[in-house]
Amino acid sequence: MILETHDLSIGYTKKTIASRLNLTLQAGELVCLLGQNGAGKSTLIRTLAGMQPPLNGRVLLNGDDVRRLDARALARRLGVVLTERADVGMLSVHDLVALGRYPYTDWMSRLQPEDKRAVNRAIESVGASELTYRPVSELSDGERQKVMIARALAQEPALMILDEPTAFLDLPRRAEIMFLLRDLARESGRAILLSTHDLDLALRTADRVWLLANGTLTDGAPEDLVLSGAFASAFQSEGVSFNISEGAFHVQRPQRTPICLSGDGVTRLWTARALERGGFEVVDSAVDRVEIITQTDSTRFRLHYAGVLTEYESIYALIAALRDNSGVVQTS
Amino acid sequence: MGEITLERPYSAGVWSRRRTVLIALSMGLVAAFAASLALGSVSIPLNNIVTILMGGEGARASWTTIVMNFRLPKAITAALAGAALSVSGLLMQTLFRNPLADPYVLGISSGASLGVALVVLVTASAGVSLFSGLTLVGDVGLITAASIGAAAVMAVIAIIARRVRHTMTLLILGLMIGYMTGSLVSILIHFSIPDRIQTYINWTFGTFGGVTWSQMPLFSAVILIGLLTAYWVAKPLNAFLLGETYARSMGVDVRRARIGILAASSILAGVVTAFCGPIGFLGVAVPHLCRILLRTSDHRVALPAAALMGASLALIADMIAQVPGGQVILPLNAITALIGAPVVVWVILSRRNLRESFSA
Numbered sequence: 001m002i003l004e005t006h007d008l009s010i011g012y013t014k015k016t017i018a019s020r021l022n023l024t025l026q027a028g029e030l031v032c033l034l035g036q037n038g039a040g041k042s043t044l045i046r047t048l049a050g051m052q053p054p055l056n057g058r059v060l061l062n063g064d065d066v067r068r069l070d071a072r073a074l075a076r077r078l079g080v081v082l083t084e085r086a087d088v089g090m091l092s093v094h095d096l097v098a099l100g101r102y103p104y105t106d107w108m109s110r111l112q113p114e115d116k117r118a119v120n121r122a123i124e125s126v127g128a129s130e131l132t133y134r135p136v137s138e139l140s141d142g143e144r145q146k147v148m149i150a151r152a153l154a155q156e157p158a159l160m161i162l163d164e165p166t167a168f169l170d171l172p173r174r175a176e177i178m179f180l181l182r183d184l185a186r187e188s189g190r191a192i193l194l195s196t197h198d199l200d201l202a203l204r205t206a207d208r209v210w211l212l213a214n215g216t217l218t219d220g221a222p223e224d225l226v227l228s229g230a231f232a233s234a235f236q237s238e239g240v241s242f243n244i245s246e247g248a249f250h251v252q253r254p255q256r257t258p259i260c261l262s263g264d265g266v267t268r269l270w271t272a273r274a275l276e277r278g279g280f281e282v283v284d285s286a287v288d289r290v291e292i293i294t295q296t297d298s299t300r301f302r303l304h305y306a307g308v309l310t311e312y313e314s315i316y317a318l319i320a321a322l323r324d325n326s327g328v329v330q331t332s
Numbered sequence: 333m334g335e336i337t338l339e340r341p342y343s344a345g346v347w348s349r350r351r352t353v354l355i356a357l358s359m360g361l362v363a364a365f366a367a368s369l370a371l372g373s374v375s376i377p378l379n380n381i382v383t384i385l386m387g388g389e390g391a392r393a394s395w396t397t398i399v400m401n402f403r404l405p406k407a408i409t410a411a412l413a414g415a416a417l418s419v420s421g422l423l424m425q426t427l428f429r430n431p432l433a434d435p436y437v438l439g440i441s442s443g444a445s446l447g448v449a450l451v452v453l454v455t456a457s458a459g460v461s462l463f464s465g466l467t468l469v470g471d472v473g474l475i476t477a478a479s480i481g482a483a484a485v486m487a488v489i490a491i492i493a494r495r496v497r498h499t500m501t502l503l504i505l506g507l508m509i510g511y512m513t514g515s516l517v518s519i520l521i522h523f524s525i526p527d528r529i530q531t532y533i534n535w536t537f538g539t540f541g542g543v544t545w546s547q548m549p550l551f552s553a554v555i556l557i558g559l560l561t562a563y564w565v566a567k568p569l570n571a572f573l574l575g576e577t578y579a580r581s582m583g584v585d586v587r588r589a590r591i592g593i594l595a596a597s598s599i600l601a602g603v604v605t606a607f608c609g610p611i612g613f614l615g616v617a618v619p620h621l622c623r624i625l626l627r628t629s630d631h632r633v634a635l636p637a638a639a640l641m642g643a644s645l646a647l648i649a650d651m652i653a654q655v656p657g658g659q660v661i662l663p664l665n666a667i668t669a670l671i672g673a674p675v676v677v678w679v680i681l682s683r684r685n686l687r688e689s690f691s692a
Contacts, residue, residue, distance in 0.1 A: 051580070071584060071585050072583040074581075074583070075581060075583030076583070080581035082578065084575065084577075086575055087429070088574055088629075089426075089629035090627060091628065091629055092346075092628070095630060099570060099571055099573075099574065102567070102582040102583045102584065103582065103583035105567075107564070107567055108632065109632070135627075
C-alpha cells in the first residue's frame with residue numbers, strides 16, 4: 001500500500017468539496033482522476049501531495065502523514081508534475097532532470113555515481129535520451145512534458161502525482177504520454193495518479209478510475225464505472241450523452257433525418273460518422289440511402305435521394321451534395 | 333555502457349566551458365582593476381603602481397597619495413559594489429522569476445534611499461551629530477537604515493509577488509514604490525537644512541569614491557557575508573528556477589530558502605546603496621550577460637560569474653565616468669544606464685513576443 005487516506009475531507013474553510021474519502025493506491029497502478037471542471041480534482045491532488053491541509057482526516061504515504069514529513073523526506077517518496085508550464089530559464093534536459101536528485105545531493109548538488117545513474121535511467125525511461133543535451137527552452141510541449149516526468153522519476157519516488165499532464169498537448173502526444181505513464185507504473189512498480197479531462201484515453205489506459213462528481217468519489221476499474229452508469233451520470237449534461245456501446249460522448253441533435261447506409265468495413269464506419277455529423281441518423285431501412293461501392297482501385301458513394309441517383313468520389317462531396325439538395329444537413 | 337559514453341564528454345564539455353568563462357572573467361577583473369588604478373586625471377605607469385602597492389614610493393610623491401588614498405579604495409569599492417549589485421539582481425530575478433528584476437527596478441534601492449534620507453536628513457535636522465563624533469556608529473546606522481529600507485520594500489514585493497506573478501505588475505509596483513519613497517524624501521528635504529540636502533543629493537548621483545579606508549573593513553565584510561550567503565543558497569536557487577511549488581516538491585525548505593535569498597539580496601543592495609548611492613542597471617544587465625556567456629542558469633556558476641563580471645563592469649563604468657585624462661567627472665548613474673539599458677531592451681525584444689514577456 002503506497003498511499004491511503006483515512007476519513008479525508010478536502011476543500012477550503014468555507015467550502016467542503018468532498019468528505020470521508022478512504023482511498024488507496026497500490027504499487028504498479030495507474031489511476032486516473034476524472035471529473036468535470038470545478039469538481040475538485042486539483043484540490044484533491046493538492047491535498048494528497050501535501051500542498052494543502054486536509055479539512056479533516058489524514059493522508060498516509062508509505063505509512064507516514066504527508067503533512068508531517070519534512071520537504072526532503074517527502075520529495076524522496078513523492079514526485080509531482082504540475083499543470084503550469086514552467087519556464088525554466090537556461091537549463092539542459094540533463095540539468096533539469098538532475099534537479100530531481102535534489103533530496104539526495106549535498107549542498108553543492110554534486111552528482112554521485114548513483115545520482116548519475118538515476119538521472120540517465122529517468123531520461124531513458126521516458127524515451128528522451130536523444131534530447132539529453134538540448135536546452136529545455138527549445139523543446140516542444142510534448143518533449144518538455146516527458147522531461148518534467150523524467151525529473152519527477154529521478155526523485156525515485158514511490159508515488160507520482162501529475163495534475164493534467166496532457167492539458168497542453170495535441171492528441172497523438174496525449175496518447176503517447178498516457179501510455180508512457182501506464183508503462184512506467186507497470187515497469188517501475190510506482191503508483192501513478194493523474195488528473196485528466198481526456199475521458200477516452202483514461203478509459204483505455206487507467207487501471208483504476210477515481211470519478212469525482214458532486215462531492216462523492218467513485219472508485220473502480222474504468223469498465224466497472226461505465227457499466228454501473230456512474231460514468232454517464234457524472235458527465236451528463238444537456239445535449240451531451242454517453243454512448244455505452246461506443247464508450248464515447250455524443251452531442252445530441254434534434255430532428256435527425258433517417259438514412260440507410262449499405263457497405264462495410266472501415267469505410268462504412270467513417271461514412272456513418274460523417275452522416276451523423278451532417279444531421280442524419282443511420283438506420284437499417286429508409287427511403288433515402290447511400291451505397292458504398294468499393295472497387296479495386298477506388299471507392300464511390302452512390303446516393304439515392306428524393307428519387308434521384310447521383311455518385312460522388314469523396315465523403316466530402318457526398319455531404320456537400322446532401323447539404324445543397326435537402327437543407328437537412330446541418331453545418332456543425 | 334551508453335551511460336558512460338554519453339555522460340563523460342557532456343560533463344567535460346559543459347564544465348570546461350564554465351571554467352573557461354570564469355577564468356576569462358577573472359582575468360578581465362584583474363585587468364579592469366589595474367586600469368582603474370592607472371587611469372584618471374593623471375596617468376600613472378603600471379610598474380609604478382605595483383611599486384606603490386608593494387609599499388614603496390612612486391616616481392612622484394603625489395602618485396603614492398593618489399593611488400593609496402583615492403584610487404585604491406575607490407577601485408575596491410567599485411569592484412565590491414558591482415559584484416554585490418549583480419549578485420543581488422541575479423537572486424531577485426530567480427526568486428521573482430522575473431527577467432527584469434533588480435534592486436533598482438523593483439524599488440529596493442528606493443527603499444534604501446528612504447532609509448538613508450531618514451538618517452542623513454532627519455538626524456541632522458534634529459541636531460544629533462551622528463556623523464561628526466561617532467563615525468563608525470554613523471556608518472553602521474547608515475548601513476542599517478539602508479538595509480532596513482531595502483528589506484522592507486523586498487518584503488512588500490515578496491508578499492505581493494506570491495499573489496501576482498505578472499512581470500508587468502511587479503515592475504509597476506517597483507515604480508510606484510519609487511514614487512512614494514521619492515515623495516517622502518521630498519517632504520523630508522522640505523524640513524531639512526541646506527548642507528544635509530546637498531549631501532543627500534550628491535549621494536543620489538552615485539559614486540564609488542565615498543568609502544574611506546576606515547569604512548572599508550565594514551563595507552567589505554558585509555558584502556563578503558552577503559556574497560557567501562548567496563553562494564550558500566545556490567542549490568535552492570536552481571530549484572526555484574522551476575517555481576516555488578516545484579521547488580517544494582523537490583525537497584526545498586521554501587521558507588528558509590526564501591529568507592536566505594531575501595536576506596542576502598537586501599543586505600547586498602542595502603549596503604551598496606548606503607555607501608555608493610542608488611546605482612541602476614548593473615543588477616539587471618549583468619545576470620543576463622552571464623547566462624549568455626555560460627549558456628546556463630545554473631547558479632553554482634552563474635553566481636560567481638555575475639560577481640566577477642559585475643565587479644569588472646562597475647570598474648569600467650567608473651573609469652568612463654572619470655573621463656581618463658580629463659578633469660570632468662560624469663554622474664556614475666548615467667554611465668551604468670548607458671551600459672545596462674540596451675541589455676534590458678534586448679531582453680524584452682528577445683523574448684518570444686512582447687505580450688509573453690509582460691504577462692507570463
